Amino acid sequence: MTDISVGMLGCGTVGTGVLTLLKRGAKQIAESLNVHFKVKKIAVKHPDKKRDTELTENMQFTGQIENVINDPSIQIIIEVMGTLNEAYDAIYQAISNGKSVITANKELIALKGPQLTRLAHEKHVDLYYEASVGGGIPILRVLSDSLITDQITGLTGIVNGTSNYVLSAMKNDHNSYEESLKQAQELGYAETNPVNDIEGFDAAYKLAILSQLAFGQTINLKQLNRKGIGQITTEDIKGASRLGLTIKPIVIAREKHHELYTLVGPVAVSRQYPLATVNGVENSILVTSTALGTTSYTGPGAGSEPTANSVMSDLLTVTHHLLLDESGTSFNIPVNHIKEHSLLDLPLKYFVAINETTVDKLESFINHSEYIENVVRINHSYFLITSSLVKGKKAELVAFFNKETKGSRFYPLLK
Ligand SMILES: NC(=O)C1=CN([C@@H]2O[C@H](COP(=O)(O)OP(=O)(O)OC[C@H]3O[C@@H](n4cnc5c(N)ncnc54)[C@H](OP(=O)(O)O)[C@@H]3O)[C@@H](O)[C@H]2O)C=CC1
Numbered sequence: 477m478t479d480i481s482v483g484m485l486g487c488g489t490v491g492t493g494v495l496t497l498l499k500r501g502a503k504q505i506a507e508s509l510n511v512h513f514k515v516k517k518i519a520v521k522h523p524d525k526k527r528d529t530e531l532t533e534n535m536q537f538t539g540q541i542e543n544v545i546n547d548p549s550i551q552i553i554i555e556v557m558g559t560l561n562e563a564y565d566a567i568y569q570a571i572s573n574g575k576s577v578i579t580a581n582k583e584l585i586a587l588k589g590p591q592l593t594r595l596a597h598e599k600h601v602d603l604y605y606e607a608s609v610g611g612g613i614p615i616l617r618v619l620s621d622s623l624i625t626d627q628i629t630g631l632t633g634i635v636n637g638t639s640n641y642v643l644s645a646m647k648n649d650h651n652s653y654e655e656s657l658k659q660a661q662e663l664g665y666a667e668t669n670p671v672n673d674i675e676g677f678d679a680a681y682k683l684a685i686l687s688q689l690a691f692g693q694t695i696n697l698k699q700l701n702r703k704g705i706g707q708i709t710t711e712d713i714k715g716a717s718r719l720g721l722t723i724k725p726i727v728i729a730r731e732k733h734h735e736l737y738t739l740v741g742p743v744a745v746s747r748q749y750p751l752a753t754v755n756g757v758e759n760s761i762l763v764t765s766t767a768l769g770t771t772s773y774t775g776p777g778a779g780s781e782p783t784a785n786s787v788m789s790d791l792l793t794v795t796h797h798l799l800l801d802e803s804g805t806s807f808n809i810p811v812n813h814i815k816e817h818s819l820l821d822l823p824l825k826y827f828v829a830i831n832e833t834t835v836d837k838l839e840s841f842i843n844h845s846e847y848i849e850n851v852v853r854i855n856h857s858y859f860l861i862t863s864s865l866v867k868g869k870k871a872e873l874v875a876f877f878n879k880e881t882k883g884s885r886f887y888p889l890l891k
């Protein structure tokens with residue numbers, strides 16, 4: 477039996493899940509790999525906090541990250557603490573010290589993954605981050621292994637469990653936005669700062685990682701068209717429903733004529749669209765590729781054990797490499813620099829929610845416009861489906877509604 481010493485940074489929702497799965501899977505790991513993982517040290521923010529003693533027996537808790545990453549007996553570091561700069565410095569140092577690293581940190585990988593991957597290659601250690609996208613869904617391995625020879629042309633997905641949980645609870649259980657978000661936080665789905673979930677930053681990081689693997693491209697997050705779910709009202713959800721639509725927190729990246737079109741934000745999807753029935757904390761990613769057509773990957777997108785399961789799969793990959801003396805691998809290093817656009821530059825249909833209005837002009841416009849395919853009125857609000865609009869025509873409609881009504885919201889529509 478080979479003993480492998482592991483150090484952890486963080487022991488919260490995901491970290492506790494990792495300890496649980498390590499304990500539960502110890503016999504199976506010993507039988508199949510002839511390996512015993514020993515978690516020696518765990519760095520946390522509050523080393524004196526009370527922890528589950530059955531899970532953490534013989535583990536040393538410390539408030540100093542250096543105690544873990546500089547311990548020469550530790551071979552593998554699992555980073556599940558979050559943060560950007562602290563995590564970067566810690567992982568940089570750990571890799572420099574010759575340790576393989578597993579992380580669930582999407583912000584870090586989206587923003588600094590390529591640098592760390594290059595360093596890991598140089599130092600002949602592994603860097604893996606399956607848990608950073610889609611929680612328990614093994615989507616990064618699918619993109620980097622199963623689809624390696626296929627050409628990916630599009631990704632459309634729900635990749636933030638918290639915002640999908642909130643919107644599903646608002647629609648299906650008629651819960652308030654605040655109540656639903658509180659539940660998502662209590663269930664361990666939300667980020668330390670839930671603004672990252674609600675405003676689409678977390679989804680944007682995940683789209684960046686998916687694009688690194690699918691298109692070899694690190695997308696420019698500063699220019700990305702990103703919106704959150706905070707502006708969606710219960711009226712919009714009801715209006716969409718009356719038109720056979722559901723509002724979902726979606727990420728999209730599409731390659732067209734060797735250019736990339738991206739979007740992060742709420743999208744109205746028809747009831748037949750595959751993502752319409754992905755509810756609660758579930759995530760789902762639809763991948764379109766030349767050989768396979770469209771394939772979908774669905775599962776729990778956040779939470780303790782699902783996310784920890786992805787960490788475990790990385791841990792076993794890294795261990796295989798260690799045992800075979802083949803460390804120095806990762807998912808990929810993005811090398812492409814293709815031009816990026818907002819998906820909204822392409823012709824799209826829209827679901828439009830128009831706030832309370834009594835303006836006759838609007839009614840007359842709606843009845844005569846060739847661009848309106850369907851409309852419902854609920855009290856004094858109107859909800860429309862437009863025909864496919866080019867960017868300029870959409871801008872005209874936005875201007876018209878903003879002038880003639882008390883405000884409107886345009887949601888891209890996928891059928
Ligand atoms: N929750 C989820 O479903 C998912 C989370 N992730 C990612 O996994 C990572 C961890 O998330 P999660 O487990 O939910 O977070 P938690 O907030 O539950 O846990 C964070 C842990 O890190 C420790 N920690 C925080 N800051 C520091 C620091 N500066 N130095 C040392 N330790 C620190 C905390 O210590 P203490 O316990 O003392 O407070 C805690 O143990 C994040 O990157 C997150 O984005 C990825 C996929 C899903």
Ligand SMILES: N[C@@H](CC=O)C(=O)O
Nearest residue numbers: 636637638665667778
């Ligand atoms: N906060 C994230 C956690 C998983 O990545 C989410 O809600 O999806």
